[in-house]
Amino acid sequence: MTTKLFGEPVRRREDARLITGQGRYLDDLGAGALAAAFVRSPHAHARILDIDVSAALDVEGLVAIYTWEDLPGALAEPLPLLIPHPALTHGRTAYPLAREIVRHVGEPVVMVVARDRYLAEDACALIRVDYEILKPVVGIEEAVRGVHLVHEDVPGNVGAHLVQEVPGPGGLTAREAIEAAPHTLEFRLDVERSACTPLEGKGVYARWDADDGSLRVYSSTQTSTSVRMAIAAKLGLPLPKVEVIAPDVGGGFGVKIVHPWPEEILVPWAARLLNREVKWTEDRREHFVSSSHERGQVQHVRVGFDDDGRVLGLEVEILHDHGAYTPYGIIVPIITSTQLLGPYKVGAYRVEFSSIYTNTVQVTPYRGAGRPQGVFCMERTMDRIAAHLGRDRTEVRAANFIQPDEFPYDQGMTFQDGRPLIYDSGDYPEALRMLKELIGWDSFPEIKARAAAEGRRVGIGVGCYVEGTGVGPYEGGHVQVTSDGRVHVSTGLTSQGQGHETVFAQIAATELGVPIEKVSVVTGDTRRFGYAVGTFASRAAVMSGNAIALACRKVREKALRIAAEALEADPRDLEITDGMVHVAGVPSASIPLATVAVLSNPLRYAFDEEAKRATQFAGPASDDRPPVAEGEEPGLEGRDYYSPVRSTFAAGMHAAIVETDPDTAEIRILRYAVVHDCGRLINPMIVEGQIHGGVAQGVGGALYEKMVYDEHGQLLNASFMDFLMPYATEVPRIETAHLETPSPLNPLGIKGAGEAGVIPVSAVIASAVEDAEGITIARMPISPSDLHHLRLER
Amino acid sequence: MNETRHHVTLTVNGVVREATVPGRRLLSDCLRHDLGLTGTHVGCEHGVCGACTVLLDGEPVRSCLTLAVTVDGHEITTVEGLARDGELSPVQRAFTECHALQCGFCTPGFLCTVTAFLRDNPAPTEEEALEAVAGNLCRCTGYQNILKAVHRAAELQAEEDR
Numbered sequence: 001m002t003t004k005l006f007g008e009p010v011r012r013r014e015d016a017r018l019i020t021g022q023g024r025y026l027d028d029l030g031a032g033a034l035a036a037a038f039v040r041s042p043h044a045h046a047r048i049l050d051i052d053v054s055a056a057l058d059v060e061g062l063v064a065i066y067t068w069e070d071l072p073g074a075l076a077e078p079l080p081l082l083i084p085h086p087a088l089t090h091g092r093t094a095y096p097l098a099r100e101i102v103r104h105v106g107e108p109v110v111m112v113v114a115r116d117r118y119l120a121e122d123a124c125a126l127i128r129v130d131y132e133i134l135k136p137v138v139g140i141e142e143a144v145r146g147v148h149l150v151h152e153d154v155p156g157n158v159g160a161h162l163v164q165e166v167p168g169p170g171g172l173t174a175r176e177a178i179e180a181a182p183h184t185l186e187f188r189l190d191v192e193r194s195a196c197t198p199l200e201g202k203g204v205y206a207r208w209d210a211d212d213g214s215l216r217v218y219s220s221t222q223t224s225t226s227v228r229m230a231i232a233a234k235l236g237l238p239l240p241k242v243e244v245i246a247p248d249v250g251g252g253f254g255v256k257i258v259h260p261w262p263e264e265i266l267v268p269w270a271a272r273l274l275n276r277e278v279k280w281t282e283d284r285r286e287h288f289v290s291s292s293h294e295r296g297q298v299q300h301v302r303v304g305f306d307d308d309g310r311v312l313g314l315e316v317e318i319l320h321d322h323g324a325y326t327p328y329g330i331i332v333p334i335i336t337s338t339q340l341l342g343p344y345k346v347g348a349y350r351v352e353f354s355s356i357y358t359n360t361v362q363v364t365p366y367r368g369a370g371r372p373q374g375v376f377c378m379e380r381t382m383d384r385i386a387a388h389l390g391r392d393r394t395e396v397r398a399a400n401f402i403q404p405d406e407f408p409y410d411q412g413m414t415f416q417d418g419r420p421l422i423y424d425s426g427d428y429p430e431a432l433r434m435l436k437e438l439i440g441w442d443s444f445p446e447i448k449a450r451a452a453a454e455g456r457r458v459g460i461g462v463g464c465y466v467e468g469t470g471v472g473p474y475e476g477g478h479v480q481v482t483s484d485g486r487v488h489v490s491t492g493l494t495s496q497g498q499g500h501e502t503v504f505a506q507i508a509a510t511e512l513g514v515p516i517e518k519v520s521v522v523t524g525d526t527r528r529f530g531y532a533v534g535t536f537a538s539r540a541a542v543m544s545g546n547a548i549a550l551a552c553r554k555v556r557e558k559a560l561r562i563a564a565e566a567l568e569a570d571p572r573d574l575e576i577t578d579g580m581v582h583v584a585g586v587p588s589a590s591i592p593l594a595t596v597a598v599l600s601n602p603l604r605y606a607f608d609e610e611a612k613r614a615t616q617f618a619g620p621a622s623d624d625r626p627p628v629a630e631g632e633e634p635g636l637e638g639r640d641y642y643s644p645v646r647s648t649f650a651a652g653m654h655a656a657i658v659e660t661d662p663d664t665a666e667i668r669i670l671r672y673a674v675v676h677d678c679g680r681l682i683n684p685m686i687v688e689g690q691i692h693g694g695v696a697q698g699v700g701g702a703l704y705e706k707m708v709y710d711e712h713g714q715l716l717n718a719s720f721m722d723f724l725m726p727y728a729t730e731v732p733r734i735e736t737a738h739l740e741t742p743s744p745l746n747p748l749g750i751k752g753a754g755e756a757g758v759i760p761v762s763a764v765i766a767s768a769v770e771d772a773e774g775i776t777i778a779r780m781p782i783s784p785s786d787l788h789h790l791r792l793e794r
Numbered sequence: 795m796n797e798t799r800h801h802v803t804l805t806v807n808g809v810v811r812e813a814t815v816p817g818r819r820l821l822s823d824c825l826r827h828d829l830g831l832t833g834t835h836v837g838c839e840h841g842v843c844g845a846c847t848v849l850l851d852g853e854p855v856r857s858c859l860t861l862a863v864t865v866d867g868h869e870i871t872t873v874e875g876l877a878r879d880g881e882l883s884p885v886q887r888a889f890t891e892c893h894a895l896q897c898g899f900c901t902p903g904f905l906c907t908v909t910a911f912l913r914d915n916p917a918p919t920e921e922e923a924l925e926a927v928a929g930n931l932c933r934c935t936g937y938q939n940i941l942k943a944v945h946r947a948a949e950l951q952a953e954e955d956r
Contacts, residue, residue, distance in 0.1 A: 024832070283839055
């Protein structure tokens with residue numbers, strides 16, 4: 001019997017606690033902790049003239065009120081700029097509490113600590129902040145005019161400007177290639193703002209141990225290790241005296257990779273200062289106005305192509321709205337401009353982006369992280385080429401595909417990890433063939449004709465993408481087999497619903513040959529594993545999955561060595577099955593892994609019967625060899641890291657059939673099909689779940705979700721009542737098919753899957769609506785009202 | 795500025811529980827922070843997401859839109875009370891079997907909603923099942939597996955009743 005769990009739809013091990021109310025999310029912790037609440041700016045751009053707290057001082061249960069002036073040392077400095085880049089010449093970050101100027105509605109100005117949240121909010125309501133209102137800068141076009149400035153010292157509101165150029169065959173520039181092309185097109189595209197909106201907002205809970213001089217912080221974060229380093233630095237504490245734990249996290253989707261949020265350093269600071277436990281739980285409105293948004297871009301496209309629709313030259317100019325601050329650098333527009341290329345060879349390419357300040361919530365990666373915009377651009381371009389030439393849209397795409405024998409394929413650019421954009425593997429023609437079959441592409445014209453005969457409008461759309469996944473720099477894994485035979489796996493990155501406890505246990509059980517019931521997995525707890533980067537960029541399975549596999553292989557090797565000695569066998573003849581090390585083909589010659597763990601740790605003191613086997617008088621030992629041989633360590637454990645040379649590249653293709661109502665302009669998705677290639681699947685059930693969720697978010701972004709700012713910089717729809725996230729009634733059934741092209745870059749052959757589902761959805765829906773209506777779609781999301789107006793303009 | 799506090803007695807998951815709360819205390823906060831039943835989650839505090847759904851005398855309500863003092867003397871079932879004698883309920887089993895949860899934050903609301911729904915409609919049509927869960931938001935699953943779980947729960951429940 002073998003324990004091959006890799007690739008099986010193993011049921012999730014996290015579910016038992018989550019379906020019984022025994023999960024522990026941030027706000028479930030710290031009963032009795034003091035509560036923090038924040039006074040936030042009601043203005044998009046203003047100068048703080050005075051803060052008067054006197055009326056709040058009588059509030060029952062008030063403990064403390066803090067403004068920027070109270071903050072000591074590094075805490076009073078601007079928050080870190082996490083990802084510097086030479087092109088980000090004017091990066092700016094906020095202060096933890098506003099200093100003099102506020103630059104978006106929702107920016108924190110005062111922190112209040114009180115006995116409970118109700119009382120803390122009472123106090124907030126009584127604090128008076130006088131502002132001199134400054135001219136707000138709202139909207140990309142308004143910002144690039146540069147008449148009013150978000151930051152006085154940032155001319156033209158331009159934070160960053162970056163050009164990347166890839167010459168075509170014969171060294172032609174994109175401009176030259178376009179000018180020489182038989183056909184050219186030029187157009188503008190718009191993508192609106194949306195946001196991650198996990199069902200659980202952010203939250204921080206800090207416990208200061210004055211006796212020990214140590215701090216334990218729980219945060220609803222996507223990176224506990226880096227939050228820990230930020231807290232230690234900002235509070236001037238030795239790193240070993242700070243531990244950060246991500247408990248159960250109620251969704252992330254990118255917003256929780258940003259750190260340290262003001263609250264992540266202010267709450268621990270207050271806990272230490274007050275010597276009391278302090279907790280802050282973000283409410284929904286706070287999440288809308290003080291976390292992050294994404295997506296908003298304007299794109300200008302020029303493309304030249306031949307009679308077959310082959311792109312010869314492509315020029316894209318992107319205006320990217322990054323909001324008021326740039327803590328996450330320019331990762332989003334970098335990803336847009338590189339991943340725009342998708343599965344295609346475009347000849348010569350020139351992409352230029354300007355990353356622009358506005359007096360709105362900052363923009364940082366949201367699932368897809370700039371790719372939905374890039375894919376929207378490229379796929380709209382493909383559809384326009386097809387329309388111009390009167391060709392089938394899939395035919396034009398196929399004409400531009402990188403072919404299976406062309407991998408590794410170098411796109412000639414620098415990717416978001418600072419490494420070359422070289423695709424590792426893929427089979428795009430096969431993926432397209434599978435997609436066309438799944439959706440019934442070739443027979444759709446008949447369906448469309450039949451619908452038209454009934455007075456119905458239906459349309460079909462397609463979208464392709466390539467996603468760089470599993471970005472470095474590294475992740476690690478630690479695996480320990482204890483003398484009870486249990487296997488304890490830990491990795492530093494965090495979990496927000498991806499099922500890491502399950503898939504990492506599958507990997508460990510498969511590698512070690514133990515029943516999965518014996519394996520437990522801990523993620524995101526710096527007490528268990530201190531070195532990590534975080535969970536984002538569809539990287540967790542690739543990075544930690546491989547690190548854990550490598551750590552298991554070390555453990556296995558050691559186990560076989562020890563068992564070989566005990567069984568007087570050659571380690572090369574040994575196998576581990578169901579937690580027993582045995583001679584291959586001779587099940588009777590065996591020793592439990594638990595016993596191997598006992599033997600691995602020479603003991604002086606026996607703590608139970610089993611442990612006696614490892615004590616000093618237990619058996620014959622070599623007199624001329626130390627109990628722990630040179631180069632060995634006690635214990636049956638292993639630690640290893642996986643650090644890739646560059647990213648893996650997953651890919652996928654989606655198609656949808658939509659129906660538009662001739663009267664109400666309502667858009668309904670009748671069918672949605674996905675072909676997905678993330679390399680080898682660890683757990684197909686979980687991968688499908690990731691795709692479903694991604695597509696649902698994509699549907700939100702394509703049809704419903706949009707952050708509506710007025711000209712004063714007020715976010716008009718900062719609630720779930722007005723920001724329309726899809727319910728079950730808005731999400732179609734998703735039909736999936738998997739293609740498995742292993743990655744040659746890592747031992748497990750896997751690529752990432754987390755973000756995939758969301759990436760092409762806007763492009764696919766635009767393509768389908770365009771097909772149904774015969775109206776060019778250049779802006780997403782598209783509401784019934786938008787479609788109605790497009791019809792009127794026709 | 796001391797608030798008037800009120801004594802409330804609730805029967806939560808079959809157990810009589812007492813709390814002294816200000817009039818403005820939300821039922822969700824009372825359950826979570828006064829009674830320590832943190833399985834009920836708060837996703838929006840304005841009654842849209844449904845994560846905080848509990849059963850009040852058997853009927854689903856938004857506990858974030860309910861004041862604790864208004865339910866004095868009533869019976870409440872939360873996610874912690876769905877399993878009986880350590881046995882998962884058919885709805886709970888169906889959710890894990892069908893991979894109907896990812897981060898799990900919205901799940902307690904769905905579980906309570908579906909429990910009440912299947913009690914009243916043990917063999918729902920596709921449309922009825924869709925309608926039943928259409929008042930709860932989930933940001934992770936795309937709902938497909940949640941819908942599958944509703945039907946699977948109906949099957950499991952029917953098997954149990956047989």
